[in-house]
Amino acid sequence: MDENSDLSGITKDNVTYDTGTNVTAVDGVIIVDMASILLGNLEAALTAPR
Numbered sequence: 001m002d003e004n005s006d007l008s009g010i011t012k013d014n015v016t017y018d019t020g021t022n023v024t025a026v027d028g029v030i031i032v033d034m035a036s037i038l039l040g041n042l043e044a045a046l047t048a049p050r
Contacts, residue, residue, distance in 0.1 A: 012040070 017039065023030060 017037075021034075023032065
């Protein structure tokens with residue numbers, strides 16, 4: 001994604017994403033590097049009354 005991407009049409013209800021992973025072990029050696037992306041808005045959870 002670049003800085004000129006138009007994200008104005010994105011809402012919480014119209015996005016798609018894949019979850020999960022497939023791993024194939026070769027010779028018993030598994031090296032995994034993972035990154036994650038937060039799906040949602042933490043602002044609402046952090047500012048909600050308790």
